Amino acid sequence: SAAQQARPVTGGSGIFPAPVGKGFGYDFGLNAVLFSRLKIGASIINMGSVKWTGNVYTVKDTVLTSTTNAGLNNYNVFGQLGNLMGKNGMLKLAGQQERVVQLPSIGRFGASLLVSKKLEVGADLVVPFNKVPGSINKAIISAGGDYAVFSWLRLQAGFVTGGNYDFLIPVGVL
Numbered sequence: 001s002a003a004q005q006a007r008p009v010t011g012g013s014g015i016f017p018a019p020v021g022k023g024f025g026y027d028f029g030l031n032a033v034l035f036s037r038l039k040i041g042a043s044i045i046n047m048g049s050v051k052w053t054g055n056v057y058t059v060k061d062t063v064l065t066s067t068t069n070a071g072l073n074n075y076n077v078f079g080q081l082g083n084l085m086g087k088n089g090m091l092k093l094a095g096q097q098e099r100v101v102q103l104p105s106i107g108r109f110g111a112s113l114l115v116s117k118k119l120e121v122g123a124d125l126v127v128p129f130n131k132v133p134g135s136i137n138k139a140i141i142s143a144g145g146d147y148a149v150f151s152w153l154r155l156q157a158g159f160v161t162g163g164n165y166d167f168l169i170p171v172g173v174l
Helices: 078-084
Strands: 021-034 038-052 056-060 092-096 099-102 106-114 119-128 140-150 153-162 165-168 171-173
Touching: none
Parallel strands: none
Antiparallel strands: 021 038, 038 099, 038 106, 056 092, 106 119, 119 140, 140 153, 153 165, 153 171
């Protein structure tokens, strides 16, 4: 069957099992301080991919309301997985020899300004470069500040919107 065409993982060295995927990812970044008060930074991270070569399967999502299945007949769950998967099962598995998955790449751009010895304000923009598992849904925009009331007390607050949520208002006391 197609589910049996996937290459199983065997071997390994020592106490670690053999890897089922290999890949390469890289990050680039640049930071600068201008005029001793302005900090700027930019980075691109998670550029690359992983190639999976062992135990690779795709699963076709099925509508459970139209699926009929006798279910399990005894307590040997693993011995009966063939009844749940396969031609007449709820999950349709198909083995693959390999699969290449892109990493969730993002770009980040930010700046902060030291307004006084006690106050620093900044803003940040995080942008997804692709739509793969692990990616954020949309760009994240944030702004915030850090105020040193005393040498032993700092107040921090900000605003964040985008990404996988509507908005956040982080507040900190250090």
